[in-house]
Amino acid sequence: MTSPSSSVHQARKALGQRLREIRLDAGLTARALAALAGWHESKCSRFESGSRSPSEPDLRAWALHCGALHLAEDLVATARGINGMYVEWRRMERSGLRQAQESVLPLWERTRRFRIYSSWLIPGPVQTAPYIRALLTSIRDRRQLVDDVDAAVRVRMDKQHIVHKGNHRFAIILEESTLRYRIGGPEVMAGQLRHLLVAAALPSVSLGIVPLGADRSGLWPVEGFFLFDDVQANVELVSAHVTVTQPHEINLYAQTFSALADLAVYGGAARDLITAAIDSPG
Structure with a gap:
């Protein structure tokens, strides 16, 4: 990459x-x-x-x-x-988290094919409200932002209507480790994982999970990214939000997503990994 x-x-x-x-x-x-x-x-x-x-x-x-x-x-x-291609979080979030959530609504509405890879958290389209709240509260505190978490949670939840309505398709690849990180505590995480089981059964969603034991000789975990059709990729860095639009780079992300998808398990095998994470103590 x-x-x-x-x-x-x-x-x-x-x-x-x-x-x-x-x-x-x-x-x-x-x-x-x-x-x-x-x-x-x-x-x-x-x-x-x-x-x-x-x-x-x-x-x-x-x-x-x-x-x-x-x-x-x-x-x-x-x-x-x-x-607008490289925007520091302090600039994007200077008016709070709600506005940052609203800024991507037009992109989400016009995108038909979403390809999402995450190596550290459950992605936005399939998050629960308590999980979102835990994430955004942490961001608010870490970046010392104004407190509009309640409004930002509502916006992010409202965005999820595209998972259920319209001609939108979501291919999601997660590292198994995302099922194990206790964001929001055990109860919030268990609720999130149960919701993930439900979301994986939706006609608009394809969910793959790369097992911890997968052979990573050819491709190790990389930065999380969203691919919006074949025209844009978004990447979140520690300091900034990056928008990738160069065709050759879009192709690199698409190739990487395809390779990660080949490492993933689906269906019953993916459900087993999620269930095991729910049942795991801690």
Whole structure:
């Protein structure tokens, strides 16, 4: 797997290449453009190489001095999209957890095929309210956020309607360890696992579990990710939320999901693992 933030780097390079083409079409050298904009010449080079992100005023100045003012708003929109690909949690959650939950609703609604891999927790579409509350309370406390956990829990639960309605399909692969981590305590976890048994029987859900004893010589556990159709992957890091859109990276995540799915067990074997976790003391 490549770095989950490499999509951001590639997108910045692509924007830089576009800026270079606009400058060349205008018949300007980097030095001449910098002089017109009142910049140091190296600023143009950094923008074009993708090593520095241009601000919105920078992009409008670039378009103005290259005689391409009609392209300014498109360049700004592209840059905003890139900035949204790697978002620190402190920025995403600055107004609380509810808004962060609501921000993904349009993506969830338009996605038809979800592929979800998790190596550490039960994923959102099949979580119970007590499990969600335990997760979000921990996040609130760890990141010192405003207390809107109740509202955030309601939003996340409301999002689950797409599991039961509409033409949405969920392929979920979990590491067996996710069944054993006691999030919210034994009672909350037991309730979550019982709900997982019910969710696994839904027509819209395919659930696979990679056993602890699986041969991991070829593929070890990786970072958890969501694949939304074939157009986007989301990855959660310790510090940030990453959106992957580069086609070759989407393909890498799809290949990884397929390989993990081959390691998983399904049906009765998966239910046995869940039941064993429910019955496990602690």
